[in-house]
Amino acid sequence: MAHDGLFITLEGVDGCGKTTQADMLVEELEASGREVVRMRDPGGTRLSEKIRLLLLDPANDDMCDECELLLYEAARAQLVKEVIQPALKRGSAVVCDRFFDSTYAYQAVARGISGNVVQTANELGCCGVVPDATLVFDISPQEALLRATSQGADRLESEGTLFQERVREGYAELAKRYPERIRIIDASGTKEVVRARMLGALRELLS
Numbered sequence: 001m002a003h004d005g006l007f008i009t010l011e012g013v014d015g016c017g018k019t020t021q022a023d024m025l026v027e028e029l030e031a032s033g034r035e036v037v038r039m040r041d042p043g044g045t046r047l048s049e050k051i052r053l054l055l056l057d058p059a060n061d062d063m064c065d066e067c068e069l070l071l072y073e074a075a076r077a078q079l080v081k082e083v084i085q086p087a088l089k090r091g092s093a094v095v096c097d098r099f100f101d102s103t104y105a106y107q108a109v110a111r112g113i114s115g116n117v118v119q120t121a122n123e124l125g126c127c128g129v130v131p132d133a134t135l136v137f138d139i140s141p142q143e144a145l146l147r148a149t150s151q152g153a154d155r156l157e158s159e160g161t162l163f164q165e166r167v168r169e170g171y172a173e174l175a176k177r178y179p180e181r182i183r184i185i186d187a188s189g190t191k192e193v194v195r196a197r198m199l200g201a202l203r204e205l206l207s
């Protein structure tokens with residue numbers, strides 16, 4: 001999809017600190033005078049937030065992998081059509097906490113659904129919208145899970161450290177496959193240190 005906006009996505013294992021970094025990135029972009037739309041995937045619209053609740057509710061432990069994949073894609077398609085596409089067409093910057101790379105890392109690599117199937121599903125779910133830049137906040141799952149579960153684990157967080165290890169491998173694989181778009185950011189250290197790494201990685205795009 002052709003547009004004048006800027007689409008940045010933030011990724012990583014659960015508890016990697018990307019939500020805090022997204023807040024700081026939004027501040028940075030707003031300070032430069034841009035209109036910024038901050039979103040999360042799954043979520044961000046009335047329907048997508050309802051789907052998010054279904055996906056993350058620990059009571060839904062009977063959900064099969066295919067149902068999970070399709071619900072993530074359904075939530076994303078609605079978010080893209082209702083919010084992201086219009087914002088990019090207006091020339092806004094869109095900062096999104098997760099997007100289709102999560103689906104590859106979680107549903108293909110960690111759950112084990114065929115990578116080709118997930119890529120095809122991702123093509124449908126993203127409705128032709130691809131991020132200009134994707135930052136993967138990389139941290140050991142042990143350290144990250146401590147942060148993620150400090151407020152009670154959701155359905156995905158409850159999968160444990162081995163699952164998150166596979167998610168991390170999934171992101172490493174994606175970063176090798178799309179070196180132009182995806183940057184791995186070392187997410188260890190204080191939030192200020194990680195912020196500096198993030199802004200360093202985006203310097204060219206933001207200048």
Ligand code: TMP
Binds near residue numbers: 042072099104157
């Ligand atoms: P969040 O807590 O970072 O908002 O993400 C919600 C959870 O959903 C998180 O555990 C990652 C997972 N997820 C997937 O499994 N597949 C996806 O496509 C997306 C977007 C998120």
